[in-house]
Amino acid sequence: MRTLLYVPVIHTSADLGAIAKDVNKRGIIDLGEAVWREHGRTVAGFWDALAAYFDPIDVSGMKIYQDGMVADGEVGQKIIEEGVKSGSRNYEILSKLLNRGAMLVKTENLQFVMEERDRLLDITKAKSTSRKLIAFAKYKLLKNRLLKKRDKFITGRIEETLNQGEKGIIFIGAYHNIKDILAKTIMIKEIKDIQKVREYQKLLPFCIKHKERFGKLSKYLLEPV
Secondary structure (H helix, E strand, O other), X not given: OEEEEEEXXXXXXXXXXXXXXHHHHHHHHHHOHHHHHHHHHHHHHHHHHXXXXXXXXXXXXXXXXXXXXXXXXXXXXXXXXXXXXOXXXXXXXXXXXXXXXXXXXXXXXXXXXXXXXXXXXXXXXXXXXXXXXXXXXXXXXXXXXXHHHHHHHHHHHHHHHOOOOOEEEEEEEOOOOOOOOOOOOEEEEEOOOHHHHHHHXXXXXXXXXXXXXXXXXXXXXXXXX
16 A cells, blocks of 8 residues: 655745745735734644644655655755745755655656746736736636646656555645545545645635634644644
8 A cells, every 4th residue: 555645735935936925915915914914824833733743753765745846856955955945834844854764756847837837927027907917817717727737747756656555745735636636546644634724725815704714724724733
């Protein structure tokens, strides 16, 4: 049996690179500074819970998969080091796992990742509201197709590289949907409930309207694993 620890993640600003500033600005405009700050604290607490879970685990020999990770070896290590320097909690955990004997595996196709990144950059670089709306509409039209392409590639990489009797860990955005298409010979253990993490993100723009449910989801994210 092959085992995969499945970690649905919420990316922080440090993970977003060139679009981080625009995402933060839009979050404050849409939700208000107080709500956006509280969201930031919730996400930080979510990563604290994940870090605490992985700290005592023996990960020697485990294979590490990460969404957006287009290389392994020295290049992959350099990507992680840069992510740690930028303040990424995700990459900070990866770095610790690798230092304790886990092995990084190239997870994504560079072309697919860049294609989605370029579409997002088109939105942030647009000089006028009308151009932003056009760029956003184009991204919306392609988003699901791009995500499916990435998910198919990620699934293939896991199935090709995770051998019988081995254990792996994948850190992947909650909107990805690889769980249902992975080979049934891979036993999946969700470290946090994918549906709850996904629902939290979906309700974020409407958190005032759905205050009670959103509060319960926020509390769940902060709970120890």
